[in-house]
Amino acid sequence: MADITAAMVKDLREKSGAGMMDCKKALNETGGDMDAAMDWLRTKGLAAAAKKSSRTAAxxxxxIAVAGTRGVAVEVNSQTDFVAKNDQFQTFVRDVTAIALEKGDDLDTLKAAPMAQGGTVEEVLTANIATIGENQVLRRVRAVSVSSGAVVPYVHNAAAPGLGKIGVLVGLESSAGIDVLEPLGKQIAMHVAAAFPLALDEAGLDADVIERERAIATEKAAESGKTPEIVARMVDGAIKKFAKENALLSQPIVMDGKTPVADVVAKAAKDAGTAIRLTDYVRFQLGEGIEREESDFAAEVAAASGVPQPTA
Incomplete structure (x- = not known):
């Protein structure tokens, strides 16, 4: 049997919202596999299906930067929040974002791009690591563009202009003026930041994610004792509900909690007297999908100084 630690139980509890004992049982039942334990909790109805990775530690x-009908989002990670507040680090992220706006969203191309002060992006990042004394990683970049219309940016809890923990871009294809598209895009971008859609529309949802949801829904439905025909309908209904709740266009906009985003766009188009299409979006949340190892700071200091730690 796998050794289930208190840290594992705590981590699962934070990710799932389930109780401590339920998390411990889930880990025991799944041999300590965190993803399998999350699925076990969801199968038993003990974890919220829409729990997102909003508590990542990186x-x-x-x-975020926009120029005309093109915008780009870039994520640069550091080990601590102290570095994120460092002027040198903030300047680097801002400069790299501006370069990405020109060069595009291929990560290798961006790393090889020259910087104004000399050296490539990757070389300057390496120098910054040596100067600041902390590891840093240029993790990802993504662009959004439209042929006509606007790309509207939004940074949630901005640390500085264009820099923050969550960055969003919304692409609106239209001949409407910026006076129409900017407030509409800002409204949608704020929704994206809060609601964490998984795709623009239901067709865009990842097939592996859908299959995983189907497996969970099938196991839950089978426990109902219903006939196979009813179980199949229950599973189909669960998948339709999941798709509707996680596709941006079908999500109820957070501003009123009931109007689908697609209808918000349609109303804006009707009021403007011209077509408006929401064509693409990007949502970067700092550290999304990254797990940082928990460390005992006192133990690290003691180890560095050669002082042995007392045992319990």
Whole structure:
């Protein structure tokens, strides 16, 4: 049997919202596999299906920049939040975001791009690591563009102009003026930051994610004791509900909690007297999907000084 630690139980509890004993049982039942334990909790109805990775621990900044009908989001990670507040680090993220706006969203191309002060992006990042004394990683970059219309940016809880923990871009294809598209895009971008859609529309949802949801829904439905025909309908209904709740266009906008985003766009188009299409979006949340190892600071200091730690 796997050794289930208190840290594992705590981590699962934070990710799932389930009780401590339920998390411990889930880990025991799944041999300590965190993903399998999460699925076990959801199968038993003990974890929220829409629990998102909003409690990730990685630090750094997300940079957002827009020029005309093109926008870009960049994530640069650091080990601590102290570095994210450092002027040198913030300047680097801002400069790299501006370069990405020109060069595009291929990460290798961006790393090889020259910087104004000399050296490539990757070389300057390496120098910054030596100067600041903390590891830093240029993690990802993504662009959004439209042929006509606007790309609207939004940074949640900005640490500085264009820099923050969550960055969003919304692409609106239209001949409407910026006076129409900017407030509409800002409203949608704020929704994206809060609601964490998984895709623009239901067709865009990842097939592996859908299959995983189907497996969970099938196991839950089978426990109902219903006939196979009813179980199949229950599973189909669960998948339709999941798709509707996680596709941006079908999500109820957070501002009123009931109007689908697609209808918000349609109303804006009707009021403007011209077509408006929400074509793409990006949502970068700092550290999303990254797990940082918990450390005992006192133990690290003691180890560095050669002082042995007392045993319990």
């Amino acid at each position: 630090e750094g900044l997300v940079g």
